[in-house]
Amino acid sequence: MSIAFDPIAVGRTKLANRLVMAPMTRSRARDGLVTELTARYYGQRASAGLIVTEGVQPSAVGQGYPFTPGLHSAEQVAAWRGVTGAVHAAGGKIFAQLLHTGRIGHPVLLPEGLVPVAPSPVAARGQLFTPDGAKDFVTPRELTAAEIEQTVADFAAAARNAVEAGFDGVELHGANGYLIHQFLSPGTNRRTDGWGGSVPGLVRFAVEVVSAVAGAIGGDRTGLRISPGMPNNDMHEPDPRPVYEELVSRTAALDLAYLHVMEAGDRELTRELRRRFSGALILNPHTGDRPTGPEELALIDDGTADLIAFGRLFLANPDLPRRLATGSPLNAADPATFYDGGAEGYTDYPALP
Structure with a gap:
């Protein structure tokens, strides 16, 4: 049998197998709070070696999609305890993915007076679904140097909240065109003040966020997700190799639990x-x-x-490790129920008898 079903440790966390439930936005939170249905959803999938949650905003301005949860208030921490408790009761391990969407958002999703922020005032092409219908992305407000430092502190505070909520660790979302990724790319980061420009400037924000979170909860409870060259959310990285080699080298001393690479096709860069x-x-x-x-x-x-992340297969197959180990048939995912809604397409996918 494949060693995928053997145990492995990521940092201080010992996993039963090497199959990871990838982070997937499901937009079923209400007022920034997860629910009992969320706890059931993740608890059903606790046979994953590791669950990485949907993106969780570390601050109010970090929200980019409707009905997504946060980890920046006491009420949110309390709600997440139901999720981590359900996963741990079923023998699983779970990391919270901290996601600040940056320019990918819209003022209608934010508290009054807030607008999306980014390293530079460069709007993404395209539209975003909101409760008021599809809307064009807006030009984000450029973060000041002081606001960048505050954003770093927000990530660290959210990581501490995650541990308080019972999570085994956190994953920092530095991929798919969101805020950390926006700082890494010269297409979205046009700063000349030390937070951009040269390769060391481009990686500075990511390095400082990772360092702050590792300092807050331990590097061995901290993971980083990256997607070198990924064009999602109107990103353009013509030569990602120097940036990502620098980023990984600069964070090596922090002894992180894991690096999560979302490939855009460059397997040699992954190696x-x-x-x-x-x-x-x-x-x-x-x-x-x-x-x-x-x-x-x-x-x-x-x-x-060392581990492989599965998205749609885990969404549709709560007992995916068992199915893969036994060669059993796999449920097909229903895209019509990916976002928003209730139990349908969320907690009603059947497990094997």
């Missing part, structure tokens, strides 16, 4: 980052138009990665 990183490597492999499937388990066996 180079693996050589530079001493911790566990979670890979969300590039598979073209199809979701990550059973065939990607071979990437663990051949040493390309």
Whole structure:
């Protein structure tokens, strides 16, 4: 059998297997709070070696989608305890993904007076779904140097809140065109004040966020997700290699629990980052138009990665490790129920008898 089903440690957290439930926005929170239904959803999937939650905003201005949860208030911390309790009761491990969406958002989703922020006032092309219908992305407000420092502190505070809520650790979302990624890319970061410009300037925000979070809860409870060259959310990185090699090298001394790489197609860059990183490597492999499937388990066996992240398959198969281990049929995911709604397409996918 594949070593994908063998135990492994990521930082201080011991996992039963090497299958990761990838972070997936489901937009079922209300007023920034997860619910009992959320606890049931994650608890059903506790046989994953590691669950990484949907993106959780570390501050009010970090929200970019409707009905997403936060970790910046006492009420939110209390609500998340129901989720972590359900996962731990079922024998699972769970990290909170901290996601500040930056320019990917709209004022209608934010408290009155707030607008999306970013390293530079560069609007993303495209539209965002909101409760008021589809809306064009707005030009974000450029963060001041003092506000950047406050944002770093917000991430650290949210990480402490995550531990208080019972999470085993946190993953920092530095991928897919959100705030940390926006600082990494010269297309969205046009600053000349030390928070941009040269490669060391481009990686500075990411390094400081990772360092602050590791200082707050321990590097061994901190993971970082990146997506070098990924075009999601109107991103443009013509030469990502120097930036990401610098980022991984600069964070190596923090002894992070893991690096989570979402590939855009450059497998050699993935291998180079693996050589530079001493911790566990979670890979969300590039598979073209199809979701990550059973065939990607071979990437663990051949040493390309330590763990593989599955998205849609975990969404539709709460007992995915058992199904993959036994070669059992897989439920198909229903895209019509991915976002918002209730139990349908969320907690009603059947497990094996």
